[in-house]
Amino acid sequence: MLLPQEIIRRKRDGHSLSEREIGAFVAGLTGGSVSEAQAAAFAMAVLFRDMSRNETILLTLAMRDSGSVLKWDGIGRPVADKHSTGGVGDNVSLMLAPIAAACGLAVPMISGRGLGHTGGTLDKLQSIPGYDIAPDPLRFAQVVGDVGCAIVGQTADLAPADRRLYAIRDVTATVESVPLITASILSKKLAAGLQTLLMDVKVGTGAFMQDINEARILARSLVEVATGAGVPTVALITDMNEPLADAAGNAVEVMNCVDFLKCGKAGSRLETLVLAEVAEMLVQSGLVETVAAGESMARTALSSGRALETFGRMVHALGGPADFCDRPETYLPKAPVMAEVPAPADGYLAACDARAIGLAVVDMGGGRRQVSDAVDHRVGFSDMLALGSAVTKGQSIARVHATSRDEADIATKAVLSSYRIDAGPPALSPVVVERIA
CATH class of the missing domain: 1.20.970.10 (Transferase, Pyrimidine Nucleoside Phosphorylase; Chain C)
Structure with a gap:
């Protein structure tokens, strides 16, 4: 023994x-x-x-095989998924899954809770009353088959070893290990029975990987381990030097998702990344030949309303309100105190410590310090201006959603200390930094 x-x-x-x-x-x-x-x-x-590549593959496969592995025989659609390594205001999955499903993919998305300063897709979805993040395998398969997508958490049968280790890593400062990140992500994805996978590896102040070379190491690890295990995988390294959406929190990011599916957030970094990632998935799955064709298909799914309809059907099929997309503001929990964050000077938003924004959400109760902590879905930030925005002194650069006036004051100070204002406009990084296949 x-x-x-x-x-x-x-x-x-x-x-x-x-x-x-x-x-x-x-x-x-x-x-x-x-x-x-x-x-x-x-x-x-x-x-x-550290671990060698072979050790990482062995750990990934052992964690995958710690539970059942899903099969999608006869579903009639290419089975694909995307996973992000985690960031601040990164709610891409909420929009990507229904857009991809509306384009003809099957997206059985097994997601996680927040890790460290980053938000978790499951925590966001639990803002929706009745939404079941842990359906039994039969219901999960039925929703994917009927709707085209389902965003859920790990059931007791899927990679149970990872579920336990994931929670421990969150509270022991071991999140950043490349082999553990690789094995955690891929054990869940391989257990989901995917045919292709897209990885979104974040780099910047709000990412676990703050150095581009570290991000490349992780991206290559994910691509090589997943492909070596039989799932063709592409990775995009994407910028996380500011919150991706204009919201950071749980309920506020779900509201942001519905707004996006209704109007597209045209011209935003969020729109650029969502469409780019759906396009990559469509190319990988063979539904289109080029990324440009994939982006066009994704835009049509969005503008036609099919993606919004798909999201609403998914929410209802997993226990949420049937009219959630029509009246999200009536269902999502609201913080009792809201406050504007005033710009301290005229100029341009030039830099952001996105990690500090994420930690401010955790400090307000929107994340966890310990595994057992409950999450307050009401708190966070909305209406955050993007880097490069011109501001005047006193203009709101974000809105705080807090449980008390004291918490709002603390969060306001955290936001103000996170941004730098310069006299001239900054040079901005592209949202998609690099592609690794």
């Missing part, structure tokens, strides 16, 4: 773990014989000592 502490010791001392050792530790995570302290120690050992 392999003892968990011996496996931890070997990794701590810099040794490569065998398939048997990795399999035994993952089985212990699943079965409960590995304690939370041991799981945290293992994660920290991997963070400091």
